[in-house]
Amino acid sequence: MAQNDRTAFVMRDRSWHPRPYAPAYKTSVARSPQQALVSLQTPTASELTGPDFDHFALGLYDNDLLLNFRPGTEQDGLPIGERLIVYGRVVDQYNKPVAGTLVEIWQANAGGRYRHKKDAYRAPLDPNFGGVGRTITDADGWYRFRTIKPGPYPWPNDVNSWRPAHIHVSVMGPSISTRLVTQLYFEGDPLIPLCPIVHTLDDPDAVDTLTARLDMAAARPMDCLAYRFDIVTRGALQTYFENQS
Amino acid sequence: MPLPTRNSQGLYPETPSQTAGPFVHIGLALDVAGLTPREQEIGSNIASAEAEAEGEGEGEGEGEPIEIVGTVIDGNGDTVDDILVEAWQADAHGVYQTDYRADRAFRGFGRTAPGANDAGVWSLHTIKPGRVAHPNGQPMAPHINLMLFARGINIHLHTRLYFDDEHEANMACPLFDAVPPSRRDTLIAHREQDGAKPRYRFVIRLQGPRETVFFDF
Numbered sequence A: 001m002a003q004n005d006r007t008a009f010v011m012r013d014r015s016w017h018p019r020p021y022a023p024a025y026k027t028s029v030a031r032s033p034q035q036a037l038v039s040l041q042t043p044t045a046s047e048l049t050g051p052d053f054d055h056f057a058l059g060l061y062d063n064d065l066l067l068n069f070r071p072g073t074e075q076d077g078l079p080i081g082e083r084l085i086v087y088g089r090v091v092d093q094y095n096k097p098v099a100g101t102l103v104e105i106w107q108a109n110a111g112g113r114y115r116h117k118k119d120a121y122r123a124p125l126d127p128n129f130g131g132v133g134r135t136i137t138d139a140d141g142w143y144r145f146r147t148i149k150p151g152p153y154p155w156p157n158d159v160n161s162w163r164p165a166h167i168h169v170s171v172m173g174p175s176i177s178t179r180l181v182t183q184l185y186f187e188g189d190p191l192i193p194l195c196p197i198v199h200t201l202d203d204p205d206a207v208d209t210l211t212a213r214l215d216m217a218a219a220r221p222m223d224c225l226a227y228r229f230d231i232v233t234r235g236a237l238q239t240y241f242e243n244q245s
Numbered sequence B: 001m002p003l004p005t006r007n008s009q010g011l012y013p014e015t016p017s018q019t020a021g022p023f024v025h026i027g028l029a030l031d032v033a034g035l036t037p038r039e040q041e042i043g044s045n046i047a048s049a050e051a052e053a054e055g056e057g058e059g060e061g062e063g064e065p066i067e068i069v070g071t072v073i074d075g076n077g078d079t080v081d082d083i084l085v086e087a088w089q090a091d092a093h094g095v096y097q098t099d100y101r102a103d104r105a106f107r108g109f110g111r112t113a114p115g116a117n118d119a120g121v122w123s124l125h126t127i128k129p130g131r132v133a134h135p136n137g138q139p140m141a142p143h144i145n146l147m148l149f150a151r152g153i154n155i156h157l158h159t160r161l162y163f164d165d166e167h168e169a170n171m172a173c174p175l176f177d178a179v180p181p182s183r184r185d186t187l188i189a190h191r192e193q194d195g196a197k198p199r200y201r202f203v204i205r206l207q208g209p210r211e212t213v214f215f216d217f
């Protein structure tokens, strides 16, 4: 749900977000700006608006990664891996639901391999898994996906760097000021504390907010486990300008 | 997952960013990843005559058709060929059309990423945006808002693209008050050719003496 340009947002706390320059994550060294960001004292319509995807036509299986690589072929082709429901709410910093917003995810398969031209990891592709999904939050900010648990994978950073199991998550929010791309980790994964990308975050509480919790109450007996992952976007400050109408 | 504790101002902390990683395209630019696009995708055509011809035109596609070609250069001087760029712009009248419709001639929002054979060059097909009013009442110069996502970028970067053939408007743009004069030209795209569809080239430098201005707002 987009909003008008009279609503500003709570300032982004950049010390809570990852450090752009984080030498233990080697690629960040040459890709992090060295000059300070230029602060726009007065955000304009350019920053305070954004695309509203409430009317974007999604496919029937777009939020079902168990079925969406080969839709309609459940009988003969389900992906390999732990079947999961991943769900949660998108709210702003005041706990107000962010309705009608686009949530997109992508992930590796159960073996830790992405269906991407450039992923050359030796784990095999799963013929029944694409690894991409999207949905729109409902009126109360809820979103929901069905998928499989992604596998950890090695990556060229240190000699033996492994990513914890993770799902990449993208949220639009009501304006480009609220745009957010992050990663969801899984409760109890021993690779989380070893990961240089996780450690771009200084505050362990920040890592905790990226850790999805096992949610037995939402699991489907004999079918799927469930993990809950709530997402908080920047708080909308009401009536930035006096409303003339 | 329980909501995190409220901070001292009684606010929940924003969910922290993490890098979009090297495989961002499988989620946000499927064709670049080698995946079959779904029925509707957010692509690099922000405005297109084709969509207009399919109906729902209603003039949304009006404005001067242009192409933007760009590269992102890292601190080693290498082109960032796994970049994903998102663009958000006003229509020809300087109005942000927030209701995204894939089947309209003007969509306002787009995504682009270099393909395997593009040597790191990405492109956008759009129209030149109109002038949007600054809250102080003055018109801003035509510009496109860009967001950058990639491996090694831990929180996405915001910048703006301005046009070198809008010199007078650029000089008067209130946004530039916030930008040190010596760095203003990092926000300017350069017109390369005249023809049916003018092309503007924009080079974004993540580091170095001509580092592009990135904004916080």
Ligand SMILES: [Fe+3]
Pocket (backbone or CB within 6 Å): A163, A166, A168, B021, B023
């Ligand atoms: Fe990943």
